Amino acid sequence: MPLDFLLEIGSEEIPDWMIEPALEHLKGAFTKLLADHKLKGGVAWVDATPRRLVVQLTGLPKGQKDSVETVSGPPKSAGEGAAMGFARKMGVTPEQLETVTTDKGEYFCFKRKLVGKPTGEILAAALPGLILGIPWPKNMYWLGKGTPRFIRPIRWMVALLGPKVVEFEVTGVKSGAATMGHRRLAKSKKPVKVSIKNYEQKLLENFVVVRAEARRRKIEAGIADLLAGTGLRVKPDAALADTLCYITEYPTPILGSFAESYLTLPAEVLVTVMRHHQKYFSVVREDGSLAPHFIAVMNTESDSEGFVRAGNERVLRARFNDARFFYDVDQKKPLAERVADLKHVTFQKDIGSYFDKVKRMETMLAGMDARRACELCKCDLTTDMVKEFTDLQGLVGGIYARAQGESEAVAQAIYEHYKPLSMEDSIPATLAGQQLALADKMDTLTECFRVGLIPTGSKDPFALRRAAQGAVKILVEGALETKLHELIASDALKTFFEDRVRYYFRDCKGYAYDEVNAAMACGWSDLKDLAARLEALKAVRPTEDFEPLAASFKRVKNILEQAAFTGGVIDAGQLTDEAERNLHAAMGALELSGLGYHEQLERIATLRPVLDQFFDKVLVNAPEPHVRQNRLALLHHLRSEFSRIADFSEIVTSSN
Amino acid sequence: MDSFQQIIFKLKQYWADRGCIIQEPYDNEVGAGTMCPETFLRVLGPKPYRVAYVQPSRRPADGRYGENPNRLYKHQQLQVILKPTPADVIEQYLGSLEAVGIDLKKHDIKFEEDNWESPTLGAWGIGWQVMLDGLEITQFTYFQQCGGIDLDLCPAELTYGLERLAAFLQNKESVYEIEWAPGFTYADVRFEDERQNSVYNFEMADIPTLWKLFDTHEGECQRLIDAFRGLAAEDAAGRARFPVLSTYDHVLKCSNLFNLLDARGAISVTERVGVIARVRKLAVGTAQLWMAQQAPVSPEVAA
Numbered sequence: 001m002p003l004d005f006l007l008e009i010g011s012e013e014i015p016d017w018m019i020e021p022a023l024e025h026l027k028g029a030f031t032k033l034l035a036d037h038k039l040k041g042g043v044a045w046v047d048a049t050p051r052r053l054v055v056q057l058t059g060l061p062k063g064q065k066d067s068v069e070t071v072s073g074p075p076k077s078a079g080e081g082a083a084m085g086f087a088r089k090m091g092v093t094p095e096q097l098e099t100v101t102t103d104k105g106e107y108f109c110f111k112r113k114l115v116g117k118p119t120g121e122i123l124a125a126a127l128p129g130l131i132l133g134i135p136w137p138k139n140m141y142w143l144g145k146g147t148p149r150f151i152r153p154i155r156w157m158v159a160l161l162g163p164k165v166v167e168f169e170v171t172g173v174k175s176g177a178a179t180m181g182h183r184r185l186a187k188s189k190k191p192v193k194v195s196i197k198n199y200e201q202k203l204l205e206n207f208v209v210v211r212a213e214a215r216r217r218k219i220e221a222g223i224a225d226l227l228a229g230t231g232l233r234v235k236p237d238a239a240l241a242d243t244l245c246y247i248t249e250y251p252t253p254i255l256g257s258f259a260e261s262y263l264t265l266p267a268e269v270l271v272t273v274m275r276h277h278q279k280y281f282s283v284v285r286e287d288g289s290l291a292p293h294f295i296a297v298m299n300t301e302s303d304s305e306g307f308v309r310a311g312n313e314r315v316l317r318a319r320f321n322d323a324r325f326f327y328d329v330d331q332k333k334p335l336a337e338r339v340a341d342l343k344h345v346t347f348q349k350d351i352g353s354y355f356d357k358v359k360r361m362e363t364m365l366a367g368m369d370a371r372r373a374c375e376l377c378k379c380d381l382t383t384d385m386v387k388e389f390t391d392l393q394g395l396v397g398g399i400y401a402r403a404q405g406e407s408e409a410v411a412q413a414i415y416e417h418y419k420p421l422s423m424e425d426s427i428p429a430t431l432a433g434q435q436l437a438l439a440d441k442m443d444t445l446t447e448c449f450r451v452g453l454i455p456t457g458s459k460d461p462f463a464l465r466r467a468a469q470g471a472v473k474i475l476v477e478g479a480l481e482t483k484l485h486e487l488i489a490s491d492a493l494k495t496f497f498e499d500r501v502r503y504y505f506r507d508c509k510g511y512a513y514d515e516v517n518a519a520m521a522c523g524w525s526d527l528k529d530l531a532a533r534l535e536a537l538k539a540v541r542p543t544e545d546f547e548p549l550a551a552s553f554k555r556v557k558n559i560l561e562q563a564a565f566t567g568g569v570i571d572a573g574q575l576t577d578e579a580e581r582n583l584h585a586a587m588g589a590l591e592l593s594g595l596g597y598h599e600q601l602e603r604i605a606t607l608r609p610v611l612d613q614f615f616d617k618v619l620v621n622a623p624e625p626h627v628r629q630n631r632l633a634l635l636h637h638l639r640s641e642f643s644r645i646a647d648f649s650e651i652v653t654s655s656n
Numbered sequence: 657m658d659s660f661q662q663i664i665f666k667l668k669q670y671w672a673d674r675g676c677i678i679q680e681p682y683d684n685e686v687g688a689g690t691m692c693p694e695t696f697l698r699v700l701g702p703k704p705y706r707v708a709y710v711q712p713s714r715r716p717a718d719g720r721y722g723e724n725p726n727r728l729y730k731h732q733q734l735q736v737i738l739k740p741t742p743a744d745v746i747e748q749y750l751g752s753l754e755a756v757g758i759d760l761k762k763h764d765i766k767f768e769e770d771n772w773e774s775p776t777l778g779a780w781g782i783g784w785q786v787m788l789d790g791l792e793i794t795q796f797t798y799f800q801q802c803g804g805i806d807l808d809l810c811p812a813e814l815t816y817g818l819e820r821l822a823a824f825l826q827n828k829e830s831v832y833e834i835e836w837a838p839g840f841t842y843a844d845v846r847f848e849d850e851r852q853n854s855v856y857n858f859e860m861a862d863i864p865t866l867w868k869l870f871d872t873h874e875g876e877c878q879r880l881i882d883a884f885r886g887l888a889a890e891d892a893a894g895r896a897r898f899p900v901l902s903t904y905d906h907v908l909k910c911s912n913l914f915n916l917l918d919a920r921g922a923i924s925v926t927e928r929v930g931v932i933a934r935v936r937k938l939a940v941g942t943a944q945l946w947m948a949q950q951a952p953v954s955p956e957v958a959a
Binding site for chain 2: 144318
């Protein structure tokens with residue numbers, strides 16, 4: 001009967017964000033372990049709480065099957081002496097050797113019997129290395145210098161193969177059959193003996209919900225109960241929900257409140273305090289406005305006496321009071337009076353201050369609103385609010401600008417000028433905001449490249465890739481007339497941007513890589529135009545004539561390259577063959593001016609039959625030089641005239 | 657309800673019962689209990705040690721003239737060092753909360769990742785901030801490196817924020833309302849301290865004087881480090897009696913002066929990194945001296 005295996009690595013509290021990658025790794029490591037040892041079975045599930053990583057395998061055999069390994073020796077022609085030597089090496093007599101015939105001749109060989117190992121033995125030998133092999137972003141030692149490292153100290157381990165303990169030791173901890181319950185709610189502080197079958201049940205009785213999904217549902221159901229009938233709902237926050245799932249073993253949400261008077265503070269500030277500092281969900285009314293409540297998730301069963309709620313409310317009050325203090329102090333010196341203070345805020349030591357940065361950005365901007373917004377956009381870096389809540393840079397500037405009587409357009413542009421923060425994020429909504437955000441990003445890129453801060457591999461401390469992708473996204477989605485190449489100051493930055501443009505259209509917009517290559521080959525400075533060309537190309541690609549036409553263009557390109565032909569005049573009178581005359585006529589008849597890209601491509605695709613016919617009937621490399629020159633000129637003309645939307649030869653087709 | 661001092665007595669008793677030496681606060685200005693030689697130097701090397709002490713910790717930039725209910729120029733930390741770390745360290749820690757009257761079944765306790773690092777001390781560790789009903793009450797750190805030196809044993813450092821803990825236990829909105837002793841509030845004992853030091857730190861501290869003091873202490877510290885390094889290899893007695901602890905006092909002076917200059921707004925962002933590096937060089941140098949002095953056979957002191 002196939003066996004199950006359960007491993008629980010009991011540790012001190014693991015940082016929540018590291019848990020899922022660790023589980024992914026464990027899953028892969030166990031799958032590989034089984035394959036390497038030719039064991040049937042697989043990973044049934046992996047899951048975790050902050051204090052335990054759990055893996056269950058299923059369908060395992062009792063042990064490996066016995067097998068025979070053939071070790072080949074010297075060729076038979078090498079004679080008796082060689083056979084003796086080989087037999088000695090194998091630890092057998094020459095009589096026990098056999099021969100095997102290969103295409104190189106006859107060889108001595110020895111068929112060694114391998115006795116299969118019990119599964120438990122294999123696991124016991126492999127587990128210490130497997131557990132310590134989990135890669136962690138930052139690990140530690142705790143038993144002294146030179147001892148093994150792990151994310152946090154390992155305190156216990158459960159390792160059961162069927163009913164039996166798989167015995168091994170890691171960091172001085174011996175595996176066993178006993179787990180630990182919740183730190184405070186467990187029935188006893190002593191270890192709890194478990195079997196594979198009752199593992200989850202026993203833990204639940206000791207207030208540990210092993211499955212993250214079950215904890216998530218417990219949180220969601222708890223919140224639904226708390227808010228039922230109140231007309232309130234939580235502001236959805238998937239990342240916060242993930243965090244809470246992995247910092248609790250027995251999550252229970254509670255509803256807390258704060259005084260209405262705090263709602264006069266900017267909602268962004270309140271939400272940031274609740275979310276980032278206290279890990280609370282914000283609560284909103286039906287109209288989406290912030291309500292004076294929050295949801296905290298406890299790692300315990302209940303708050304029957306209200307201590308936890310009162311404690312959290314007290315902490316939040318103190319934090320909100322701080323925020324109010326910052327807000328009031330900040331208003332005493334408006335943003336407009338803080339411009340000179342930016343001289344003392346370093347952007348980067350070799351690049352200079354934010355004051356310098358803003359001055360450079362201003363030269364890139366024309367509109368009144370954009371220029372005013374630019375002047376003020378970094379001033380919030382000197383405010384107490386942003387010093388305390390750095391994530392709110394930009395937002396605070398926008399909120400303050402509005403409160404201090406700047407125009408709505410200026411306030412909005414400042415508010416949004418760090419956008420897009422990711423490829424999923426939207427670009428600034430207003431033109432002034434888009435221009436300001438673009439100027440900010442281009443300045444950062446230009447200056448960082450100027451002083452040699454160029455991203456390499458995974459190292460990109462100034463998030464320059466994100467800045468460049470953000471610039472691309474703004475140019476495309478804002479449909480700005482600005483030409484990217486006019487903003488680029490160096491070849492290195494141009495190469496960098498080429499990759500980012502490619503990335504944006506391929507990975508963010510879902511275009512095939514060859515479509516992106518084909519369209520970019522015809523230019524990528526006007527990104528709005530590039531986007532339009534790509535859209536047309538993608539639409540036409542599935543049509544019947546397109547890919548064969550693309551294949552022919554590839555052929556045209558190869559012929560021109562082989563001939564090193566760079567252009568010439570077509571002499572219509574010298575077109576001797578009917579097929580080439582047809583092609584020439586069809587090219588001449590193709591009226592493209594005034595058409596959109598899509599229609600142009602459709603018309604170009606109609607060249608397919610005459611082009612096919614041309615290659616069928618006409619020998620380009622004709623013996624007579626002037627005929628050959630003329631045909632090359634015809635093809636060159638075809639390629640240059642009709643490859644302005646995309647270089648079709650870049651399209652990968654089944655025929656090339 | 658326990659007074660502030662009663663809470664401290666209980667915590668000290670709890671850790672004394674678990675083998676800790678109860679030390680008194682260090683008599684030099686420090687920014688945190690970690691900087692006291694009882695932690696910074698004692699965590700180095702292979703000798704086991706257990707100690708607990710209250711340390712008034714000065715953070716000039718956090719001063720608020722006694723007007724902010726939760727921010728203080730000088731707050732009190734209870735610092736516990738367990739070297740090496742016992743396997744049940746977290747249970748022991750939770751026991752200390754129960755010892756001051758917190759029923760953990762009625763409260764919410766969470767361990768949230770928070771790795772500690774001190775660039776000026778060349779020290780870092782891995783750990784958590786311990787959250788009690790959403791309030792950070794303790795920093796829990798497994799020390800990994802100090803003075804740029806990997807630690808032989810891996811001590812656990814527990815740092816309790818005593819004002820926060822007391823305000824929580826006494827259910828006070830402001831630290832100044834905490835009852836320090838029967839009939840005396842925290843404000844009675846410490847308000848003037850907060851107000852006057854804020855005035856000095858933010859308004860009256862003379863920047864050129866602070867820089868001069870910084871340079872002086874730095875020079876004296878470096879002179880001592882160099883003197884130790886200049887001792888003859890066979891001069892075991894000279895090394896044994898060398899004033900490493902006095903050398904370290906000058907590191908602490910520099911660190912405090914750096915904090916004062918920072919609060920005074922006298923250090924630009926660009927300069928900051930450089931000044932931190934100067935203090936760090938002294939801290940690392942002194943840690944190496946300590947190791948060399950402790951070693952039975954003195955190893956080469958790194959230049």
